Structure formats: structure tokens, C-alpha cells
Amino acid sequence: MEFIHASKACASVGPYSHAVKAGNTYYLSGQVPFHPVSGVVVGANMAEQAAQTLTNLKAVLDEAGLKITDLVKTTVFLANWGDFEAFNEVYGNFLGDHRPARVCVETSNLAGGCLIEMDAICFVE
Numbered sequence: 056m057e058f059i060h061a062s063k064a065c066a067s068v069g070p071y072s073h074a075v076k077a078g079n080t081y082y083l084s085g086q087v088p089f090h091p092v093s094g095v096v097v098g099a100n101m102a103e104q105a106a107q108t109l110t111n112l113k114a115v116l117d118e119a120g121l122k123i124t125d126l127v128k129t130t131v132f133l134a135n136w137g138d139f140e141a142f143n144e145v146y147g148n149f150l151g152d153h154r155p156a157r158v159c160v161e162t163s164n165l166a167g168g169c170l171i172e173m174d175a176i177c178f179v180e
């Protein structure tokens with residue numbers, strides 16, 4: 056097992072790694088739209104916060120040597136279900152033609168009052 060720390064993603068806000076490699080499978084911790092340096096939430100709406108969340112997720116992928124096409128599953132937590140379409144727009148643009156499995160739910164009280172958190176699982180052959 057390998058614990059992965061991504062210097063270009065926002066710092067972990069608890070005792071966890073940005074990602075853990077277990078064999079050919081990578082488990083990425085939840086990413087939120089914190090700025091990687093300041094730790095301040097980036098964006099006042101879903102489009103902006105989703106973009107920053109995916110930027111942070113991409114930093115973890117990069118650190119682990121993974122590509123977007125290695126994503127097999129994501130879990131998405133939205134503070135407001137009314138943001139579903141706005142989230143899908145940003146998410147779809149990020150993925151291009153790739154279509155990982157996904158769970159998307161509304162929840163409350165996300166870290167830092169964020170509108171979104173997303174984790175992911177990757178697999179490499």
C-alpha cells in the first residue's frame with residue numbers, strides 16, 4: 056500500500072492521504088473547492104466550486120501518475136440538489152468522452168461550508 060500526497064492539491068484537513076494506492080487500484084479522498092495555497096473556498100456558485108474541486112482532483116491524479124481515463128468511479132456530494140445540472144455541466148466538460156460510474160447525492164454540512172465534495176476510485180491495468 057502506498058500513501059500519496061499531492062503538493063498541488065489543497066492540504067488535507069484531517070488525518071488522511073490525498074490518495075492510497077492498493078495494488079492497481081487508487082482510492083482518492085474527497086476533494087473540496089479549497090484553494091491549494093490559501094485554503095480558502097474558491098467560488099460562490101456551483102460552476103466555480105465544481106471547477107476548483109476538479110482542479111484539485113486533477114492535481115491528485117497528476118501526483119499519482121493517473122489520467123482522467125483511469126477514473127472508474129466517483130462519489131459526488133452536493134449541498135443543494137438544485138445545483139445538479141450546473142455540476143453536470145462542469146463535470147461533463149472535465150471528463151470529455153470518459154464516463155466513470157458515479158453516485159451523486161445531496162447532503163449537508165460539507166467541509167468549510169462548501170457546495171460540493173467529490174471522491175474517486177481509479178484503476179490501472
Ligand SMILES: CC(=[NH2+])C(=O)[O-]
Binds near residue numbers: 166
Ligand atoms: C475533506 C475530506 N476529504 C475529509 O475527509 O475531511
